[in-house]
Amino acid sequence: xxxxxxxxxxxHVDGSSQFVSQDTKIVCSVTGPIEPKARQELPTQLALExxxxxxxxxxxxxxxxxxxxxxxxxxxIINRYCYPRQLCQITCQILESGEDESEFSQRELSCCINAxxxxxxxxxxxxxxxxxSIPIAIMKDSNEIIDNPSAxxxxxxxxxxxxxxxxxxxxxxxxxxxxxxxxxxxNEDQLFNILELGEQKCQGLVKNLRKIIQDQISPRLxx
Amino acid sequence: MAENTxxxxxxxxxxxxxxxxxxxxxPELSLQRHLSLGIRPCLxxxxxxxEVTIENNTLSRYVDTENVNAKNNIxxxxxxxxxxxxxxxxxxxxxxxxxxxxxKDLDDFGEEELxxxxxxxxxxxxxxxxxxxxxxxxxxxxxxxxxxMTISQKLYDSVLHSRILPKQALKVKAGVxxxxxxxxxxxxxxxxxxNDPSNETNLKMKRKWSYVLYAKIIVLSRTGPVFDxxxxxxxxxxxxxxxxxxxxxxxxxxxxxxxxxRGRSATIxxxxxxxxxxxxxxxLMINSxxxxxxxxxxxxxxxxxxxxxxxxxxxxxxxxxxxxxxxxLIADLDTEAEETSIHSxxxxxxxAKGNYTQLTLVGAGAKxxxxxxxxxxxxxxxxxxxxxxxxxx
Numbered sequence: 001x002x003x004x005x006x007x008x009x010x011x012h013v014d015g016s017s018q019f020v021s022q023d024t025k026i027v028c029s030v031t032g033p034i035e036p037k038a039r040q041e042l043p044t045q046l047a048l049e050x051x052x053x054x055x056x057x058x059x060x061x062x063x064x065x066x067x068x069x070x071x072x073x074x075x076x077i078i079n080r081y082c083y084p085r086q087l088c089q090i091t092c093q094i095l096e097s098g099e100d101e102s103e104f105s106q107r108e109l110s111c112c113i114n115a116x117x118x119x120x121x122x123x124x125x126x127x128x129x130x131x132x133s134i135p136i137a138i139m140k141d142s143n144e145i146i147d148n149p150s151a152x153x154x155x156x157x158x159x160x161x162x163x164x165x166x167x168x169x170x171x172x173x174x175x176x177x178x179x180x181x182x183x184x185x186x187n188e189d190q191l192f193n194i195l196e197l198g199e200q201k202c203q204g205l206v207k208n209l210r211k212i213i214q215d216q217i218s219p220r221l222x223x
Numbered sequence: 224m225a226e227n228t229x230x231x232x233x234x235x236x237x238x239x240x241x242x243x244x245x246x247x248x249x250p251e252l253s254l255q256r257h258l259s260l261g262i263r264p265c266l267x268x269x270x271x272x273x274e275v276t277i278e279n280n281t282l283s284r285y286v287d288t289e290n291v292n293a294k295n296n297i298x299x300x301x302x303x304x305x306x307x308x309x310x311x312x313x314x315x316x317x318x319x320x321x322x323x324x325x326x327k328d329l330d331d332f333g334e335e336e337l338x339x340x341x342x343x344x345x346x347x348x349x350x351x352x353x354x355x356x357x358x359x360x361x362x363x364x365x366x367x368x369x370x371x372m373t374i375s376q377k378l379y380d381s382v383l384h385s386r387i388l389p390k391q392a393l394k395v396k397a398g399v400x401x402x403x404x405x406x407x408x409x410x411x412x413x414x415x416x417x418n419d420p421s422n423e424t425n426l427k428m429k430r431k432w433s434y435v436l437y438a439k440i441i442v443l444s445r446t447g448p449v450f451d452x453x454x455x456x457x458x459x460x461x462x463x464x465x466x467x468x469x470x471x472x473x474x475x476x477x478x479x480x481x482x483x484x485r486g487r488s489a490t491i492x493x494x495x496x497x498x499x500x501x502x503x504x505x506x507l508m509i510n511s512x513x514x515x516x517x518x519x520x521x522x523x524x525x526x527x528x529x530x531x532x533x534x535x536x537x538x539x540x541x542x543x544x545x546x547x548x549x550x551x552l553i554a555d556l557d558t559e560a561e562e563t564s565i566h567s568x569x570x571x572x573x574x575a576k577g578n579y580t581q582l583t584l585v586g587a588g589a590k591x592x593x594x595x596x597x598x599x600x601x602x603x604x605x606x607x608x609x610x611x612x613x614x615x616x
Contacts, residue, residue: 064369065376076566076587103347103383140345156346160384166586176567177591180584183384184347185513187578188600192593 001134001148001205005114007122007216015123019115022150024098024107028115030123032088040087045080051091052112054101062101066109073113073133073164073178079126088125090116099151106135106154106162109181113164114209121213130171131178132206133164136194138186145193147201159184163198171206174199250560255529257560263553264560265306272518272555272606273306275455277613280463282313285504293501298436299464303456306557309443310452312460314353314436318395318469318497321431351390352383353461355438357453359445374450377583378438378457381572385513385580387461388436392508395432397497398470410470410500432497434466436507447557450570451517455610458514462614464507468500515574516607517581520599521553521565524589550589552598567591571603575611579603 003021010016015030033046040047050071052063074090092112099107113133120127137149137157146153154160164179182191246253246264257264267273280286281302284295299314355378357371382388398412438460440453556562566588572581579600584591 061372061376061379064372065380068369068373072585072587105380155348158345175590176586177584178586180582182579182582183380185386185578185580186582188597191579191582191596191600195593 001201003111003114003205003208005118005209005212007118007212013123015119015121015125017115017118017122019111019118021107021111021148022098023096024111025095026092026108026111026115027095028090028092028112028119030088030090030116030119030125032123032125033083033086034089036085036087041085044084046078046083047087048075048078048080049087049089050074051089053091053093055094055097062105066105066112069109069162069179069181070112070116073131074116074120076176076178077117077127077129077131077166078120079128082126088123090119092116099154104151104154104160106137106160106181107149107151109133109162110135110164113179114205118209118212122216129175130167130206130209131164132167132202132209133162133179134198134201134205136161136163136198138184138190138194143190145190145197147197157184159186159190161186161194163194163202165199165202165206167203167206171203171210174203246560251564252529254523254560254564255526256531258523258525258551259530264558267555267557269551270554270602273557275610275613276304277456277459278302279459279614282311283463283465285465291502291504298466299460299462299507301456301460301463303452303459305452307444307446308449308452310449310456311441311443312438312453312456314438314460314464316437316466317435318432318499319435321433345386347383347386349390350383350386351388351393351433351435352379353388353436353438353457355379355440355453355457357440357442357449359442359449361445374453377450378440378453381454381581382457385515385572387510387513389508389510390433393434393436393466395434395469395497396505397432398468398500400470400472400498410468412468412470412503432469436464446559447562448519448568451519451555454517454572458516459614461507461509462511462514464509465504466507468503468505469497470500471497513574513580514611515572515578515580516603516610517570517572518554518603518606519556519571520569520595520602521556521561522550522567522569522586522589522591522595523553523565524550550592550595552595554599554602569596569599571599573600573603573607575604575608577604 001021003019005017005019007017009018009027010029013029013031017028019026036047040049048071050067052066052070053059054063092115094108097108110133113131117131134147135149137146137153138159139146140156140158149157159182161182162179166175166178167173168175254264262268279301280299282300283297284292296315297313298316301312303310355375357374359368359371396412396414398410400408400410403409438457440456442449442453553561553565556565567586569591570583571579573579
């Protein structure tokens with residue numbers, strides 16, 4: 001997956017990132033750990049408040065569903081028992097969706113996951129593992145699996161997918177599938193091909209994400 | 224007291240709770256205890272589904288085909304019971320005017336050609352969805368919860384991407400109401416006049432309308448995740464939807480349009496009052512081969528420390544169990560204990576042929592292995608087969 005990313009782009013939050021891939025552009029901010037409202041507080045672990053703002057208009061149920069999926073991905077990779085009775089706010093602002101919003105959300109979701117991961121690292125929140133996410137489309141006649149498809153490719157493909165994998169050991173070992181969200185018409189073989197190819201692509205992506213974090217941190221290290 | 228040094232006499236009493244109390248205060252432990260016996264808190268086996276009973280079309284205005292209840296605005300309905308949970312789906316509709324750019328004008332094609340075209344361009348843009356509102360009754364009023372919103376949106380997305388509702392099927396074939404010589408009103412529909420080609424051409428209208436479908440899904444006695452129940456209920460309901468015929472008044476049809484649109488008074492807008500027929504209806508032509516049914520699964524690691532041991536050979540069992548943490552696949556999640564303790568879930572929408580239209584895999588807990596995925600796909604295929612046979616009963 002080809003992308004450009006930057007961390008620490010915002011000054012007034014604890015962590016932030018910008019993630020651009022093709023026509024999709026996301027800015028993500030992380031504030032936390034901070035004091036939660038009484039109803040958000042969890043006695044033993046960190047509460048997460050995930051907000052996604054659309055490129056145009058106000059947030060609808062579509063963004064609520066994206067928030068739900070993003071939360072499902074982030075919850076297991078954050079070491080939440082480190083911060084009991086605290087809150088972490090994760091806000092993703094979609095600047096450009098890069099796809100037809102009325103039909104698809106795969107590109108936005110993948111980029112939000114990657115952006116949120118970078119911003120969480122930038123904020124210094126304790127993490128259990130790393131994650132990387134890619135959108136996938138299966139093309140009609142060739143049955144070819146395309147990672148990071150364009151808006152046009154999404155439109156003509158019979159099935160579209162979002163894959164997020166959890167990595168440990170310096171990004172070398174896949175620990176679990178954090179999210180696989182598939183829509184359209186597909187069969188079992190295609191599904192396992194997606195997981196196989198997705199693993200390779202995510203591995204490449206997580207390497208690049210590590211590189212970005214490394215470049216950001218190394219100048220600040222006192223040797 | 225400080226001088227009391229005889230602390231070695233302290234006794235530790237284990238606290239015991241009845242099973243139902245333990246289930247409330249420690250659902251995780253209660254679940255693990257049950258699983259170690261090979262059953263679940265709801266007393267089902269690991270891969271056992273709940274029985275589903277359905278009632279189709281009992282609430283619709285077209286229940287009695289002879290005697291249509293015009294005051295009822297429900298076009299198709301389903302009541303689904305699964306365990307303690309009841310899901311009531313009622314489908315209503317509305318009519319919107321198409322703006323001509325939004326849909327391809329395919330009017331000049333015959334039915335068969337149309338089918339070929341939609342088959343060729345099997346892209347999502349040619350399909351519509353239904354607008355669902357899910358209400359999970361919890362005995363209190365207030366704004367809708369996140370769960371209700373996400374289920375509604377997921378239903379919308381899944382119907383769209385399943386390619387069940389072609390946009391073509393929602394087009395209104397509007398008729399014209401005219402006043403006969405003797406003062407009575409009669410409605411002519413274009414497709415009812417096939418023998419009379421002259422009439423058909425006269426009835427062609429410039430403006431186009433489409434039906435939109437809304438689904439109200441009420442969930443009573445929620446005991447676990449309900450997306451799959453809502454989806455299945457919606458599938459049953461969609462299959463018995465009948466769309467009312469619609470017509471416009473003769474004076475508003477294009478027969479007289481030329482007079483009004485002449486000159487610069489083009490700003491005068493023709494008002495088309497489109498009315499629905501009280502009795503006549505057409506069945507909704509859905510893509511029935513894409514009808515699919517949903518099921519959900521969970522993956523959980525068995526905790527060796529929570530195992531109930533057989534008192535006779537307790538030592539042997541401990542040795543075996545401690546070696547490997549085994550994970551199991553649980554089908555059709557229900558009860559609070561399962562919902563709060565199982566974090567790895569698989570939700571599948573499958574049709575009976577073995578194709579899948581939706582899959583959501585969340586691995587926040589136990590590791591989801593390829594074998595688990597294969598097993599859940601197989602089970603969902605069997606389940607879809609079973610559920611699809613209930614359509615005609």
